[in-house]
Each structure stands twice: as structure tokens, then as C-alpha cells.
Amino acid sequence: MANVREMRIFSADQIVVPPELPNILKEYSKEVIRENPADLVAFSKEYFEMKVAEQKEAAATKAAAEPAK
Numbered sequence: 001m002a003n004v005r006e007m008r009i010f011s012a013d014q015i016v017v018p019p020e021l022p023n024i025l026k027e028y029s030k031e032v033i034r035e036n037p038a039d040l041v042a043f044s045k046e047y048f049e050m051k052v053a054e055q056k057e058a059a060a061t062k063a064a065a066e067p068a069k
Contacts, residue, residue, distance in 0.1 A: 024051075 009015060028047060037043035 028044075031047060032040065032043070035043060
């Protein structure tokens with residue numbers, strides 16, 4: 001992660017929100033509310049590790065389904 005002082009934002013034009021971020025945060029928030037974890041940091045770590053694993057599995061499944069070039 002970059003140094004925060006080096007990444008100061010001086011205008012709204014400098015803010016770039018990835019299009020998938022709102023949905024990621026919405027789904028994460030729902031799970032936090034459902035689970036009400038005692039340790040939010042540990043829960044968050046496990047949640048996002050699970051999401052990474054799901055993305056890798058989906059990418060592998062997609063790659064396997066595509067015809068070879």
C-alpha cells in the first residue's frame with residue numbers, strides 16, 4: 001500500500017471508483033449484518049479470502065470451458 005501522504009486527494013476528479021466496488025461492499029455489508037461477528041477483522045479476512053478463492057475457481061472453470069485456440 002502506498003504512503004498516504006503521497007496519495008493526497010485534492011479534488012473529486014482524482015477519485016476513481018472501480019465499477020465493481022459498490023456491489024462488493026453491499027454484499028460484504030450484508031454478510032457482516034447476517035453474521036454479526038465478534039471479531040470483525042478476522043471475519044473480514046476470511047470473507048475476502050473466500051471471495052478470492054471463488055474468483056479463482058470461476059476463472060479456472062471459464063478457462064477450462066473455452067475451446068483451445
